[in-house]
Amino acid sequence: MILRKYYVTCLSFGFLAAVSICLPVQLPAAPPAQPINYVGSQACQQCHEKEYRAFTSHAKKSSSYQSIVRLRKELTEEEIRGCYVCHTTGYGKPGGFVSEQSTPHLKNAGCEVCHGPGAVHVTSQASADINGHPTEQDCEACHISERVRAFRYKPLIRGGAH
Ligand code: HEC
Numbered sequence: 100m101i102l103r104k105y106y107v108t109c110l111s112f113g114f115l116a117a118v119s120i121c122l123p124v125q126l127p128a129a130p131p132a133q134p135i136n137y138v139g140s141q142a143c144q145q146c147h148e149k150e151y152r153a154f155t156s157h158a159k160k161s162s163s164y165q166s167i168v169r170l171r172k173e174l175t176e177e178e179i180r181g182c183y184v185c186h187t188t189g190y191g192k193p194g195g196f197v198s199e200q201s202t203p204h205l206k207n208a209g210c211e212v213c214h215g216p217g218a219v220h221v222t223s224q225a226s227a228d229i230n231g232h233p234t235e236q237d238c239e240a241c242h243i244s245e246r247v248r249a250f251r252y253k254p255l256i257r258g259g260a261h
């Protein structure tokens with residue numbers, strides 16, 4: 100409601116008690132009540148069983164943390180953190196992957212790497228609260244040119260999904 104964005108401030112001049120000037124002042128935009136967090140693929144299962152099952156049985160993303168584990172011994176801590184951006188969900192973003200210990204539900208690249216953070220949608224169940232139509236741009240954060248080996252955008256917009 101528009102009224103909430105304003106409050107009225109009055110400046111009274113003590114020596115001229117009869118004169119006061121009132122001005123509407125815009126309040127700074129309220130921060131979102133909570134950041135839209137990541138919940139992990141399993142939280143989607145109860146309502147999207149078909150997509151969940153197809154994803155976890157066919158998409159390599161659903162076990163992409165394992166690709167880091169396989170090579171971990173040869174990598175420095177810093178190099179390993181470099182893998183997280185693409186091989187986990189939401190690394191470096193609010194409510195995203197932090198570590199295997201503290202955020203095990205986000206350790207693989209899950210539904211939310213394409214559909215965006217789902218915390219609001221799992222409660223509201225509204226389409227408006229989820230990215231229902233990922234585009235190539237949503238893939239490009241991770242499928243950069245050196246890594247496009249098994250990837251053809253156009254025919255495979257649903258590739259790596261379900
Ligand atoms: C409690 C049930 C529930 C959970 C949990 C849930 N969804 Fe949904 N989802 C729905 C419903 C209901 C719709 C259909 C909404 C409509 O048609 O208006 C929907 C629609 C969608 C759509 C299609 C949106 C569109 O624009 O057509 C996508 C994509 C989606 N969900 C992804 C997810 C993902 C990813 C998760 C997990 C992070 C998830 N959902 C968790 C109930 C749920």
Ligand code: HEC
Nearest residue numbers: 158159160163166185186212233237238241255256258259
């Ligand atoms: C957060 C990063 C990320 C995003 C965003 C992303 N991918 Fe991926 N994708 C990966 C990773 C990582 C793998 C490889 C997993 C492995 O083998 O460990 C992969 C694998 C794939 C594969 C290989 C085949 C398979 O079975 O999984 C296809 C195809 C693919 N992705 C398509 C897409 C498409 C299409 C989009 C956009 C709609 C997309 N990806 C968005 C990270 C991402």
Ligand code: HEC
Nearest residue numbers: 166167170178181182184185241242243246247248249250
């Ligand atoms: C910029 C995003 C990105 C980063 C960073 C990244 N990967 Fe990947 N990785 C991908 C994508 C995308 C694929 C799938 C490539 C394909 O099949 O086209 C993949 C595939 C793989 C595979 C499977 C290769 C195969 O032949 O099946 C392994 C293993 C892997 N990555 C390990 C790592 C490790 C370890 C790191 C960190 C040192 C890392 N990746 C960093 C995006 C990334």
Ligand code: HEC
Nearest residue numbers: 140143147150151154209210213231232233256257259260
């Ligand atoms: C690699 C990207 C990617 C991943 C990962 C992914 N999806 Fe999707 N999803 C898509 C695309 C692309 C569409 C089709 C959108 C359109 O029609 O424009 C889609 C559509 C959907 C829809 C709408 C119904 C349909 O089939 O068109 C639902 C629901 C959905 N996804 C849920 C999920 C759930 C749950 C997961 C995880 C288990 C998941 N998605 C993982 C890319 C992805």
